[in-house]
Amino acid sequence: MALATAVRCLPPFQPSSLSLSRSFLLRPLPQFAVFKSAQNRIRCVNSGHVLEESAFGFRHGPMRVTFRLLEDESKRSLSTWGIRDAGGNLKNGVQCRAVPSSPPPPKEAAVEVPVIVDDDLDEADSSLLAVVEQLKLDAPLAVKLAIEGFEDFDQSDTVELSVLLCSDSRIRELNKEWRRKDSPTDVLSFSQDQPAGSPLTLLGDLVISVETAARQAEERGHTLIDELRILFVHGLLHVLDYDHELGPEASKEMEEEENRILSALGWKVKGLIYSSSVACDTNGKTTKGLGLAELDSDRDSAVISKTKFKVLFCDMDGTLLNTKSKITQKTADALRAAMDAGVTAIIATGKTRPAAMAALRPVGLAGAGGLLSESTPGVFLQGLQVFGRKGEIIQNITLDLGVVAETFKFSVEHQVPLVGFTGDRCVTLFSHPLIDELHDIYYEPKAEVLESVDELKKVGIQKVIFLDTAEKVASFLRPHWSLALKGRATVVQALPEMMEILPSGVSKGLGVQILLDHLDVPVEEVMAIGDGENDIEMLELAGWGVSMANGAARTLAIANAVTSSNDEDGVARAIEDYIL
Known part of the structure; x- marks a missing residue:
């Protein structure tokens, strides 16, 4: 008898029937062996019907029925299954075969890739038309191939990526507009931010220079269509959030994916990352391994995406300021561009707020409408002083009075210059050329000379800085105070020739966290740039931490990325690479 007929013979389903049937199923009856396989279907030999396993048995349409295996479990490949009623009586018997179940094939989205030829190319060129x-x-x-395994596309009916083929002059315009690089490149990737689960998924747009592709094809010894395939795959992976510039592991991952796709399609070429890192020496031998710096040239492809970073924290000394303690026009322009793009740029420094404003003023970034004013947020004095919305003070911490007295007595006895910072003021017990440099070079308020330690205690010192040669700081001052303070205060360094002592448990990173909580900004939307050991916590806290190339060894080690040095406009480059 066909299984469909057997099912029609069942009485209407009642909740009580399910209850009795379930208890019957759980009874230890030796003549019955329950078929245990959540990954199997049951195919009826008589009718070919397939039933899917449910919580208490199997389901056929809207009906729930309970099956019993009437033979030994070891012989279940072809067994008689019975349909029992609520009383446990066998109503019908059919032979069914257990067959391996395979999940239904996933819905495959249609892929559309319109290829457009820009007006500046000769569409009548027969060789170009063939390539297109x-x-x-x-x-x-x-x-x-690239989107295989991406859950983001499970609900999509169509996935679309558009391609524009153009000339060097056209891609140069776009490169200048979007990346501030006035030179042609091979491919630009414009990703499309879009919620997952949309029926139509727009990946974005690729722009490929046919002229650059032709030159590179000749240099690398393959055809133009091969080079276009290489550039297409590279740009495609960028819009899927692969980025070789994030470090060696990211570069290796993207290179492997490029080569996987090209190989799977039978294209006998290597990906752009591999191709760009192969050079010919004077003997004609190829060598691999030029590294990320050489790959990251104006000719290399780039991804342009609406930034996910809403806040940029930037250190000053060794970061924004070059070795001449100046901010270059290029760095100032990059900061303005970031702010114009909707990013909130915030200073996080060991300086006082007046010193930071003095450093920013020559390039027009201080005051109303600038990067820093008396009504903007900021982190100063290594996080001891934090200003929130409209410039309100949300943190203001002072140093232990015992530590203040001890450090200044040491300064007088050993004639080591020491400056105390208190809000917008600097104080000391004696004049010294190195103390003057804090004002003349580093923009700090001119230090006031007080008469005694007792006077110092009255002003509320927040931190102190010892000034000496880098060698003496490293060999004498830092070891001495790290031991002498014994947890009563913290020793940090922003510059080799300066050693700072802060209250215990306070840091620039903590100041940044307090400000983020105040502004209600998640760390994932934060990018931070710094160079010194005092920047480490800030870089680790941020969603994306960038170290300057001149950074301390520990800072370089923990950063997500490394940009150029402070004498090479490293901040401008980081903003261009990760924000603009």
Whole structure:
């Protein structure tokens, strides 16, 4: 008898029937062996119907029925299954075969890749037309391979990525507009921010210079269509959030994915990362391993995406300021561009607020409408003084009076210059050329000379800085005070020739965290740039921490990325790479 007939013979389903049937199923009856396989279906030999396993048995349409295996479990490949009523009586018997179950195939989204030829190219060129037609065939195949396994596309009916083929002059315009690089490149990737689960998923747009591609094809010894395939795959992976500039591991991952896609499609070429890192020496031998710095040139492709970073924290000495304690016009322009893009740029420094404003004033970044004013948020004095919305003070911490007295007595006895910082003031017990440099070079308020330690105690010192040669700081001052303070205060360094003593448990990173909580900004939306050991906590806290190339060894080690040095406009480069 067919299984469908057997099911029609069942009485209407009642909740009580399910209850009795379930208890019957759980009874230890030796003649019955329950079929245990959540990954199997039951195919009826008589009818070919397939039933899917449910909580208490199997489901057929809206009906719930309970099955019993009437033979030994070891012979279940072809067994008689019975449909029992609520009383446990066998109503019908059919032979069913257990067959391996395979999940239904996932819905495959249609892939559309329109390829557009820009007006500045000769569309009548027969060789160009042939390449375009081939790319129209190749591109959707590459997209399908690239998005395999991405859950983001499970609910999509269509996935679309558009391609514009253009000249060097056109891509140069776009490169200058979006990346501030006035030179042609090979491919630009414009990613599209879009919620997951949309029926139509727009990956973004790729712009490829055919002229640059032709030159690179000749240099690398393959055809133009091969080079376009390489550039297409590279740009495609960028819009899927691969980024070789994030470090060696990210570069290796993206290189492997490029080569996987190209190889799977039978294209006998290597990806752009591999190709760009192979050079010919004077003997004609190829060598691999030029590294990320050489790969990151104006000719290399870049991804342009609406930034996920809403806040940028930036250190000053050794970061914004070059070795001449100046901010270059290029760095100032990059900061303005970031602010114009909607990013809130915030200073996080060991300086006082007046000193930070004095450093920013020559490039027009201080005052109303600038990066810093008396009504903008900021972190100063290594996090001891934090200003929130509209410039209100949300943290103001002072140093232990015992530590203040001890450090200044030491300064007088050993004639080591020492400056105390209190709000917008600097104080000391004696004049010294190195103390004058704090004002003349580092923009700090001119130090006031007080008469005694007792006077110092009255002003509320927040931190102190010892000034000496880098060698003496490293060999004498830092070891001495690290031991002498014994947890009563913290020793940090921003510059080799300066050693700072702060209250215990306070740091620039903590000041940044307090300000983020005040502004209600998640760390994932934060990028931070710094160079010194005092910046480590801030870089670790941020969603993206960037170290200057001139950074301390420990800072370089913990950073997510490393930019150029402070004498090479490293801040400007980091903003261009990760924000603009």
